[in-house]
Amino acid sequence: MSKETTSLGRIFISPRAIATIAHHATLQSYGVVGLAPRGLAEELSTALTHQPARGVYVRYQDEKLEIELHIIVEYGTRIASVAQSVANTVRYHVEKALGLPVDAIHVHIAGLRITNGE
Amino acid sequence: MSNPTLPQRNTRIDGLALKNLVEAALTWLRTNQQTVNSLNVFPVPDGDTGTNMVLTMQSAWNEIKDLGHRHIGQMAAAVSQGALMGARGNSGVILSQIWRGVAKALHNVEVLDGPAFVRALAEARDTAYKGVVRPVEGTILTVIKDVAAAAEEALKETDDPLQILERIVPAADASVQRTPELLPVLKQAGVVDSGGKGLFFILEGMLRYAKGLPLDTPLVTVQPLSALKLQETMEVIEEGQDFEVVVDFYPSQPLDLQAFYSRLEQIGTSIQVGEGDGMYRMHIHVPLEKRYEPIDYIMGLGTITKVAMENLLAQMGGSGATAERLELANVQPGQIAVVTVSPGRGLSRIFASLGVAAIVEGGQTMNPSTQEILAAFENLPTDKIIILPNNKNIILAANQAREVTVKQVVVVPSRTIPQGLAAMLVHDPDGDLETVAERMNKAMEKVRSGEITVATRSVELDGVKVEKDQVIALLDGKLVLSAATLEEALLGLLEKAQAENYELITLFYGADLSHSEANRLVDRVRERYPQQEVELQEGGQPHYAFLISIE
Numbered sequence: 001m002s003k004e005t006t007s008l009g010r011i012f013i014s015p016r017a018i019a020t021i022a023h024h025a026t027l028q029s030y031g032v033v034g035l036a037p038r039g040l041a042e043e044l045s046t047a048l049t050h051q052p053a054r055g056v057y058v059r060y061q062d063e064k065l066e067i068e069l070h071i072i073v074e075y076g077t078r079i080a081s082v083a084q085s086v087a088n089t090v091r092y093h094v095e096k097a098l099g100l101p102v103d104a105i106h107v108h109i110a111g112l113r114i115t116n117g118e
Numbered sequence: 119m120s121n122p123t124l125p126q127r128n129t130r131i132d133g134l135a136l137k138n139l140v141e142a143a144l145t146w147l148r149t150n151q152q153t154v155n156s157l158n159v160f161p162v163p164d165g166d167t168g169t170n171m172v173l174t175m176q177s178a179w180n181e182i183k184d185l186g187h188r189h190i191g192q193m194a195a196a197v198s199q200g201a202l203m204g205a206r207g208n209s210g211v212i213l214s215q216i217w218r219g220v221a222k223a224l225h226n227v228e229v230l231d232g233p234a235f236v237r238a239l240a241e242a243r244d245t246a247y248k249g250v251v252r253p254v255e256g257t258i259l260t261v262i263k264d265v266a267a268a269a270e271e272a273l274k275e276t277d278d279p280l281q282i283l284e285r286i287v288p289a290a291d292a293s294v295q296r297t298p299e300l301l302p303v304l305k306q307a308g309v310v311d312s313g314g315k316g317l318f319f320i321l322e323g324m325l326r327y328a329k330g331l332p333l334d335t336p337l338v339t340v341q342p343l344s345a346l347k348l349q350e351t352m353e354v355i356e357e358g359q360d361f362e363v364v365v366d367f368y369p370s371q372p373l374d375l376q377a378f379y380s381r382l383e384q385i386g387t388s389i390q391v392g393e394g395d396g397m398y399r400m401h402i403h404v405p406l407e408k409r410y411e412p413i414d415y416i417m418g419l420g421t422i423t424k425v426a427m428e429n430l431l432a433q434m435g436g437s438g439a440t441a442e443r444l445e446l447a448n449v450q451p452g453q454i455a456v457v458t459v460s461p462g463r464g465l466s467r468i469f470a471s472l473g474v475a476a477i478v479e480g481g482q483t484m485n486p487s488t489q490e491i492l493a494a495f496e497n498l499p500t501d502k503i504i505i506l507p508n509n510k511n512i513i514l515a516a517n518q519a520r521e522v523t524v525k526q527v528v529v530v531p532s533r534t535i536p537q538g539l540a541a542m543l544v545h546d547p548d549g550d551l552e553t554v555a556e557r558m559n560k561a562m563e564k565v566r567s568g569e570i571t572v573a574t575r576s577v578e579l580d581g582v583k584v585e586k587d588q589v590i591a592l593l594d595g596k597l598v599l600s601a602a603t604l605e606e607a608l609l610g611l612l613e614k615a616q617a618e619n620y621e622l623i624t625l626f627y628g629a630d631l632s633h634s635e636a637n638r639l640v641d642r643v644r645e646r647y648p649q650q651e652v653e654l655q656e657g658g659q660p661h662y663a664f665l666i667s668i669e
Contacts, residue, residue, distance in 0.1 A: 027251040030208050074249040078205040085208045
């Protein structure tokens with residue numbers, strides 16, 4: 001749970017809220033055609049709980065905010081550039097919404113999507 | 119642009135023609151790179167859109183420049199391959215997808231005709247849209263969509279590809295102008311989409327080539343007022359252009375930009391024109407005797423609301439004709455550019471003479487931000503950057519700048535000005551980035567750095583006891599002595615540094631010290647070290663009476 005102290009009290013931001021922002025930003029990034037859960041168990045649980053942000057994992061430990069993204073990229077794009085853009089876009093949107101620095105964004109390429117028989 | 123006409127109908131557009139068109143597109147995009155860069159809205163450290171698109175097109179060009187395919191499908195495949203390999207940033211990736219779509223559609227096409235061209239653009243649009251789950255409208259995607267639609271429309275009237283090109287360029291322009299209506303952030307910032315503008319320049323470059331128009335002079339442009347960057351920290355002044363004149367005005371008739379620019383070009387340089395809500399702002403650098411000319415000229419065009427005039431030389435802290443002008447190295451793409459942090463004008467001048475490409479103002483008491491360092495090199499036309507922070511407190515910001523840019527950056531961790539200067543002496547702009555950085559690191563080790571300043575508080579540090587307002591000397595960043603006078607501190611420092619074992623002692627005197635006083639002290643150093651060469655240079659740094667390099 002990320003927190004910020006104001007004069008009135010503390011504000012808590014749940015990792016899930018952060019994940020939603022990150023999820024949205026990820027899907028707006030060019031080259032990303034989908035997100036993938038980490039594994040079968042994860043897939044089941046996201047399906048059951050209707051989690052809004054599958055493929056996005058947020059960790060907040062020792063005052064450090066880390067975001068992990070498992071993305072599916074369009075085949076035929078330069079993956080390094082896409083990954084970098086995703087990290088930049090997600091960082092920008094999360095930091096803008098939260099006002100807290102993101103310490104790390106890890107981008108995993110979970111798969112590639114090939115369209116019309118290339 | 120309607121005067122020059124297209125070549126004869128049925129010009130054969132084969133692989134070689136495409137190659138020329140790609141080169142033209144790249145050249146025109148590069149010519150207008152700064153215009154595209156100035157449209158950046160997001161402070162996303164993705165690099166600048168214009169630069170990213172140029173680098174992507176450059177990679178496409180590198181792939182095809184030695185090819186001689188007459189088959190346009192094969193040439194397009196190579197362009198696509200090159201663009202893909204070099205795709206940089208968001209806009210670069212989208213651009214590579216546009217080329218990929220074109221290549222896909224032209225796969226079996228030998229010579230381009232109208233229908234094939236229209237198919238290629240439609241496929242470019244489809245491929246580009248496939249690359250994202252939630253397409254954002256008001257971006258380069260919208261522009262390629264509108265372009266493809268305009269091409270389909272044009273095909274009803276002509277099947278000549280160049281005629282179609284002539285119709286889609288204005289469509290691209292109109293689409294770019296509409297982007298703020300679709301994307302609120304653009305509207306707030308008062309700009310059009312940068313990626314879309316880049317795509318427009320690519321298409322326009324091709325058309326200009328087909329018409330035989332020049333590709334190396336930028337079009338006259340009006341920037342949004344908010345994008346007009348008139349305040350640059352260390353503005354480079356051209357020889358003889360001593361006055362900066364800024365005029366705000368409302369033209370009484372629609373402004374003929376071409377004529378406006380060409381008249382201004384006769385008066386001065388660094389011309390920029392901005393527009394917002396019908397008001398125009400003109401910025402120009404002119405020589406002293408012409409300082410009223412832009413005002414007189416604009417007076418005839420409309421109503422002037424404000425005039426600002428500044429003597430650039432006085433602004434730079436110089437006095438009249440003796441003031442120096444900074445001449446920074448002009449780096450070419452592919453070369454290594456060095457960015458350095460300098461605390462004073464004299465030192466900036468020395469760094470500039472050694473071939474530094476960009477200077478960030480800053481030092482001990484005014485550490486520049488990551489953003490300032492980033493801004494200094496993001497616009498340089500090269501990918502290879504070396505940063506010399508020249509202060510241990512700035513190394514961190516320099517490292518952060520390296521992390522957030524897409525450029526290849528090496529931070530050579532110079533902790534002092536003398537180290538930075540020593541590093542610059544071995545700089546080779548055409549060398550290999552790692553090798554040059556390695557050489558700089560080695561060169562830095564050979565020099566000893568001394569600093570002389572006044573203690574701001576009483577302290578005991580490194581075994582030296584210091585009273586507030588005493589003169590103190592630091593050797594390689596460590597406090598070595600405190601003294602009552604500058605002279606005592608200076609000589610004491612050189613003794614601690616065992617200057618007698620070195621060859622050259624260079625003293626950079628600070629802004630608070632007069633030249634004659636500095637000269638007097640240097641004479642004392644020369645007396646003490648007759649074997650060594652002793653040089654005095656104006657450093658202009660604040661707070662530090664002397665920065666000393668011993669090598």
